[in-house]
């Protein structure tokens with residue numbers, strides 16, 4: 519399979535290594551300085567991990583060239599509905615996940631299961647914390663937003679998240695910490711006056727994110743439509 523890498527930073531380079539190990543070819547590497555390559559490139563699939571301000575345009579350009587896109591960039595989701603509409607209009611393929619690691623996707627399910635149980639108990643205060651490396655451009659992380667959405671789905675009265683501590687009953691507070699070299703740690707905590715329940719996922723390296731994205735790309739190449747981890751994992 520010919521893989522186009524869009525964004526050639528920490529994730530782009532890790533994805534390249536894993537794609538080569540799995541027997542794929544690299545069709546191109548598009549970064550800030552060679553955007554003109556979108557005009558001529560051909561590939562079976564594009565994997566886009568770039569910058570919150572760049573993702574919309576990068577995904578659009580891939581779709582316009584009829585290249586299915588696996589996108590992992592976070593912090594641009596206000597414009598995702600436009601990409602979904604374009605995908606349907608041109609009968610293309612677009613896949614988005616805030617986190618491609620299998621472990622985190624199991625953690626997402628665990629989070630929803632716990633939220634469903636905790637929804638019955640009003641005396642617990644739910645909060646979240648995410649820790650990432652100091653180069654991260656967005657806060658809170660896309661993964662923390664997905665976790666907050668999972669809680670809102672099941673805990674009655676939780677209607678929004680905020681990126682700071684909060685005691686407002688309708689809000690979920692997400693604390694973002696930036697510490698050198700941390701690939702990504704997420705904690706969901708329910709605290710009461712008498713005890714605390716905490717679930718936590720710690721990524722040790724970026725390999726889990728990258729290998730998940732490559733496996734999704736292998737699966738997506740002959741698909742159409744707007745797809746997500748629920749379609750891919752089916753659990």
Ligand SMILES: NC(=O)C1=CN([C@@H]2O[C@H](COP(=O)(O)OP(=O)(O)OC[C@H]3O[C@@H](n4cnc5c(N)ncnc54)[C@H](OP(=O)(O)O)[C@@H]3O)[C@@H](O)[C@H]2O)C=CC1
Nearest residue numbers: 525526527528529549568569572590591592616617618727
């Ligand atoms: N969904 C998931 O599983 C994961 C998502 N991510 C997300 O992926 C994104 C990238 O992460 P990471 O690789 O660590 O970040 P890096 O900063 O290491 O890499 C991003 C790369 O994108 C480049 N870039 C900037 N603008 C454009 C553009 N217009 N077109 C193409 N490339 C561009 C940057 O170039 P320059 O440095 O010159 O600006 C840089 O090389 C982030 O949004 C992050 O949150 C990360 C890990 C997992």
Ligand SMILES: O=C(O)C1=N[C@H](C(=O)O)C[C@H](O)C1
Nearest residue numbers: 592616617654659660661702
């Ligand atoms: O920027 C990162 O590094 C990461 N970003 C994603 C996010 O915002 O959730 C996924 C992972 O945690 C690493």
